[in-house]
Amino acid sequence: MNNKTLSQNKMQTKKSASKSGVKTKLTKKMDSSRKVSNSNLPTKKPISKNDLVSKFQEMRNADSNSTEEAFDLYDRLETVSLIDIIGRWHGSGFKTKHTMDGALETFNWYGKEFINTENVHPLVFKGWGGKLFTVNPSLMPVGLATKIPSTNLGFLTPIFLLFRFLFTTSKSKARIRMLEFRGKTTATMIYDNLPINDVFRKVDDNTLMGCMDFKKMEQPFFFVLERD
Incomplete structure (x- = not known):
C-alpha cells in the first residue's frame, strides 16, 4: 500500500x-x-366511568359551559364504532356559549338517522303532528348560524315548517367513517357537500356526545344524541 x-x-x-x-x-x-x-x-386525572357519566349529566343541564370544559369531558369519553351508531337518534344541545346553541331546536330539530355507512340523514326534523322529515343540509343557513346568535328566533319555527318542502330530501346527505380526531379514532359523520365532520364519543350505550368540526368555524359546536 x-x-x-x-x-x-x-x-x-x-x-x-x-x-x-x-x-x-x-x-x-x-x-x-x-x-x-x-x-x-396536558395530563388528565383519571376519573371513573360512573363519575364521568355524572359529570356529563351535570354539564348537559348547565346553563353554560366553556369550550375548554366541554373538551375536557369529551376527551375522556370512549370512542364509538360504526356498528354501534347505526339507527335513529334524538338530538339535543350541549351549551358552550356558541352562536349555534339552540339553533337547531328553533327549527324543531329531531336528530339524525344512520341507515348504514353510506346512507345517513344528518338532519331530521319534526313537523306538525309529529311527522319526521329529512332536510338537505346544503340548503340550510349553517354558515350564518355560526355568526349570528340563535336566541329569540322561535318565531321562525312555523315559517320553516310551512315552507319545509323547499328544504326536504329523501336522499342520503352524509356517510360515516372511522377517523382520528384529538388523538382518538372514532365514528365520524362526513357531510357530502359541506366541510363538516360530526365526531362522536360514547357516554353510554344509548348516549353520544358529538363535536361539530366545521372548517369555517373557529369554536367547535357540541351536541348530544340519544338512541330511539
Whole structure:
C-alpha cells in the first residue's frame, strides 16, 4: 500500500467520523425536543366511568359551559364504532356559549338517522303532528348560524315548517367513517357537500356526545344524541 492510498483512507475515515458525529448530535437534539414536547402535553386525572357519566349529566343541564370544559369531558369519553351508531337518534344541545346553541331546536330539530355507512340523514326534523322529515343540509343557513346568535328566533319555527318542502330530501346527505380526531379514532359523520365532520364519543350505550368540526368555524359546536 503506497502513501497516496494511506492518505486517502485517512481522509475517508475522518469524513465518516464527522458524519457520525453530526448524526449523533442531531439524534440527541431530536430526543431532547421530543422530551420537551411530551412534557408540555396536558395530563388528565383519571376519573371513573360512573363519575364521568355524572359529570356529563351535570354539564348537559348547565346553563353554560366553556369550550375548554366541554373538551375536557369529551376527551375522556370512549370512542364509538360504526356498528354501534347505526339507527335513529334524538338530538339535543350541549351549551358552550356558541352562536349555534339552540339553533337547531328553533327549527324543531329531531336528530339524525344512520341507515348504514353510506346512507345517513344528518338532519331530521319534526313537523306538525309529529311527522319526521329529512332536510338537505346544503340548503340550510349553517354558515350564518355560526355568526349570528340563535336566541329569540322561535318565531321562525312555523315559517320553516310551512315552507319545509323547499328544504326536504329523501336522499342520503352524509356517510360515516372511522377517523382520528384529538388523538382518538372514532365514528365520524362526513357531510357530502359541506366541510363538516360530526365526531362522536360514547357516554353510554344509548348516549353520544358529538363535536361539530366545521372548517369555517373557529369554536367547535357540541351536541348530544340519544338512541330511539
